[in-house]
Amino acid sequence: MTTLTPQKPAIPQPGGDVAPAPGPRPAQDPAWRELVDAVRDSGQYATRPEAESVTRIVLSALGGHVVGDERVDLARALPEEAARVVASQIPATRPLTAAEFVDSVAARIEGATPATARWDVSSVLSVLPPLVGDELVTRILNQLPPGYALLFGRAELTPAA
Template sequence: MYMRWEAFLDAVQERGEYPSREEADRAARVVLALLGAHLVGQDRAELAARLPETYALILLNPLQAAEPLDPERFVRAAAAWIEGATEETAKWDAGAVLSVAADAAGEDLLRRVLLQLPPGYDMLFGPPRPL
């Protein structure tokens, strides 16, 4: 199921409790760019097809990763790319963005995506939780 840009961003903004769409958009761009570096082939293409075009292009043209990042390093990388972020806020950002992407993906595709990622990413694909 394809998600429209407004619906995707509204969901990220709501889950992440961001005061503005701009903050939700910034988090979405960074998290999806990092995720795209970890996915290959048909699963990445299929996930991209279910996202709004802006975010699909980011997922398909990702930041380059020299090696797969475990979930903790993924969060640290997101914190480094999101202005003013800490590891705690970046974990929140990842949960907000990836849980909406998981909704767009559906159960079967999400399971295939998680198989491409190092262990532990399933926790990042859930809604953000207070620390």
């Protein structure tokens, strides 16, 4: 599990405006770079920009579907840039099935098909458990409809009838 440093406080500016504290740009943030590199390796993407784009798209889609304490804890466990992507999303009005979630990601990626979007989603979500911890991933999966576990690289276990 990765330990994150607290977010930098805002710096008051003359006239009452508030500017964010100076800090590394997302591309220079080592934790963000590690996440993108993990996605690039997982998805076998040819370039870092491609892996970064997929990472942003999938995390933004996930951010709309994880709510409550799990969303807060997920944002805390992620690198700062990834946390911003997740936390900036408006919560979805209805939960999507795993297939609908993949389709929603496909709609955000130019030229994507459901098959390539599933690859993209799995490439991002499967790198999260080692980063954020299995316990948090379990809590997230408990709040999502059935079918998401496979996207996180886990077996989908169903209770016996």
